[in-house]
Amino acid sequence: MKKIIYSMMALAMTTTVLTSCEDVPAPYSVTFEENTNTNTNTPTTPATGTGTEADPFNVAAALKYIDAGQNLDKDVYVSGTIVSVKEIDAANYGNATYLISDDGTTNGQLTVYRGYALGNKKFTANDKLNAGDKVVVYGKLVNFKGTKEFTQGNYIYSLNGNKAAQPTPTADLNTESTAWTVAEAVQKIQANQTATGEAYVKGIISEVVSYNDKYKSITYYISDNGTDKTLQVFSGKGLNGADFAAKTDIQAGQTVVVKGNLKSFTNKKGDVIMEVDKDSKIISISGTSAPQPTATGLTAKFEAGMDNFTINNITLPSDLTFVWKHDATKKYMKASAFKNSNNYAAESRLTSPAFSLAGKTSATLSFKHAARFFANAANEFKVQVSTDGTTWHDVAVSAYPTGNDWGFIDATCNLSAYAGNATVYIGFLYTSTATKAGTWEIKNVEVK
Numbered sequence: 001m002k003k004i005i006y007s008m009m010a011l012a013m014t015t016t017v018l019t020s021c022e023d024v025p026a027p028y029s030v031t032f033e034e035n036t037n038t039n040t041n042t043p044t045t046p047a048t049g050t051g052t053e054a055d056p057f058n059v060a061a062a063l064k065y066i067d068a069g070q071n072l073d074k075d076v077y078v079s080g081t082i083v084s085v086k087e088i089d090a091a092n093y094g095n096a097t098y099l100i101s102d103d104g105t106t107n108g109q110l111t112v113y114r115g116y117a118l119g120n121k122k123f124t125a126n127d128k129l130n131a132g133d134k135v136v137v138y139g140k141l142v143n144f145k146g147t148k149e150f151t152q153g154n155y156i157y158s159l160n161g162n163k164a165a166q167p168t169p170t171a172d173l174n175t176e177s178t179a180w181t182v183a184e185a186v187q188k189i190q191a192n193q194t195a196t197g198e199a200y201v202k203g204i205i206s207e208v209v210s211y212n213d214k215y216k217s218i219t220y221y222i223s224d225n226g227t228d229k230t231l232q233v234f235s236g237k238g239l240n241g242a243d244f245a246a247k248t249d250i251q252a253g254q255t256v257v258v259k260g261n262l263k264s265f266t267n268k269k270g271d272v273i274m275e276v277d278k279d280s281k282i283i284s285i286s287g288t289s290a291p292q293p294t295a296t297g298l299t300a301k302f303e304a305g306m307d308n309f310t311i312n313n314i315t316l317p318s319d320l321t322f323v324w325k326h327d328a329t330k331k332y333m334k335a336s337a338f339k340n341s342n343n344y345a346a347e348s349r350l351t352s353p354a355f356s357l358a359g360k361t362s363a364t365l366s367f368k369h370a371a372r373f374f375a376n377a378a379n380e381f382k383v384q385v386s387t388d389g390t391t392w393h394d395v396a397v398s399a400y401p402t403g404n405d406w407g408f409i410d411a412t413c414n415l416s417a418y419a420g421n422a423t424v425y426i427g428f429l430y431t432s433t434a435t436k437a438g439t440w441e442i443k444n445v446e447v448k
Contacts, residue, residue: 042102043108051076053157054137059102059110066148067142069313069348075140075197077157078150082133083109093176094122095152098129100137110138111149119164120155130260134160140197146321153197174199176283179257182224182231186274194262200283201276202257203231208250216243217278218250226253233258233277240389240423241281242354245296250285257283297363297424298355298447303331307445308353315347323348323430332443336431336441337375343437352426354389355447363415367445368408371401374438381440384427392427408443415447 047061056077057065066072080100088096090441097178101107115137119122139154157163174180179200180188188194206229210219217237220261223230236258238244250256260280266272298309311324323346324335337346357363365383374380377400384392398412418424426447430440 008071011346014268016378017416043104044105045108049077049079052076053077059100060108062110062141063108064146066143067313067316067318069143069311069316072141074222077138077140078141079111079134079136080110080133082129083133083134088123088127088129090123090125090127094124095437096123096129100135100288104132105347111147112153112154113144113149115139116153116155118156118159118162120433121164134158138145143321176259178201182222185231185262185276189262189264189274197261198259198280199262200259201231201262202255205250205252205254205256206230207252207359208247211244211247212366216245218244218247222256222258232273233260233269233280234275235278236260236276236282238278239282239285240354242307242356242423243330249366250282254285256285259283259284259327294362298365300352300445301331302326302333302443304328306333309333310351310353312349312351313346314349317344317346320344320346324350327441330441333428334441335428335440336439337430337432337437338439343432343434345432345434346437347429347431349384349392350428350430350442350443351389354423354425356422357415357419357424357447358422360419361416363419363447365395365413365415365447368443369401369411370406370408370440370441372403372406373436374403374440375433375436377401377403377438380436380438382429382430382431384429385415386417386425387418387421387423392429403438406441408441 029173038062043060045060047064049055049057049061051057056079059080081104083099083101085098089232098112099109101109122440136158138157179202182203185201204226206221206223208220217235220233256404260276306326327334386392395413
């Protein structure tokens with residue numbers, strides 16, 4: 001009798017396993033979407049506001065602004081009610097992490113990550129934030145691995161209607177056309193007034209110190225008189241963030257407007273150095289010494305990362321947290337808007353860093369790509385070119401995958417129409433619909 005019962009149980013288990021296996025899709029029909037967003041509740045209020053001091057976003061509008069994925073490098077104002085306070089770190093960094101929403105409930109929450117207190121001051125042991133407090137927060141918004149939040153460095157502009165006595169925020173006074181002098185930049189650093197984000201500084205290059213071949217960056221000094229070594233630009237990038245090709249790409253005597261984070265540090269000798277921190281970029285350059293072209297051509301293998309490419313999510317449904325993603329295991333960039341057996345309408349551009357085609361009369365883009373599950377590859381997977389990073393033009397692609405397998409094929413694009421331009425960008429535009437969301441994989445990108 002026992003043998004009969006055991007046989008029946010084994011048969012039942014086998015049937016269960018076979019039934020569940022029938023629902024398992026093919027390996028590449030699953031999305032690589034990772035939903036780590038902790039703000040999953042839908043806002044209960046309509047989106048309002050423009051993000052300015054006079055007309056702040058409400059939280060619903062801020063969440064929508066993050067979803068749009070545009071102009072996230074700009075500081076904005078957001079009004080809301082504190083739902084809960086996760087931490088006030090008065091002992092170490094003087095910042096706080098808390099959640100806000102429009103109605104003070106957990107519906108449609110926005111994380112304020114490591115923000116400063118009222119008036120951009122550090123939190124002290126006596127400072128308190130309470131659920132129900134009304135705040136206007138100023139800073140940059142971001143979607144960080146699915147969590148929609150104010151990124152580090154934000155601060156409370158007003159608390160329960162009270163504002164601190166403070167100057168107009170840095171971003172409203174400091175622009176490319178109103179860049180600080182080097183002397184003003186140094187004064188801001190000394191007064192600890194540079195924590196709100198990147199700043200524009202205008203100066204004359206007094207010395208070019210070194211070139212870093214690994215990071216394609218240059219360390220140099222600028223001053224107001226072109227002689228003193230007043231402000232160090234440490235491991236800075238070229239025009240519009242492009243890579244430098246050699247130390248000679250910039251020269252003493254040139255006038256530059258640099259955008260970056262300002263700070264001071266003490267070296268091993270005990271000297272206090274005023275500097276523009278690494279990853280700054282030159283916004284404009286002029287002078288008696290003609291600027292050399294920035295790095296000519298482009299190479300991106302995507303073996304270890306995104307190779308300085310950036311992602312602009314033009315249309316990103318709320319159920320997705322990204323479209324493009326670097327696959328560290330297979331060493332390529334991959335785009336998909338397919339998740340949990342659903343197709344989503346999305347549009348996202350993978351954009352190269354700026355590079356130069358100055359001095360060239362012809363140029364060709366080459367890359368390898370694979371794709372499946374698309375309706376029309378030429379309509380859904382486009383290659384584009386821009387000379388300003390804003391206006392994009394489609395270029396013809398020599399070959400698209402058939403969609404029958406995951407094999408990579410070689411493709412080229414003729415960029416000769418853009419030869420001679422000092423600033424060029426390449427964009428890989430992914431588009432999907434609610435009825436068809438293909439997968440596109442790209443690697444070994446090169447322009448020469």
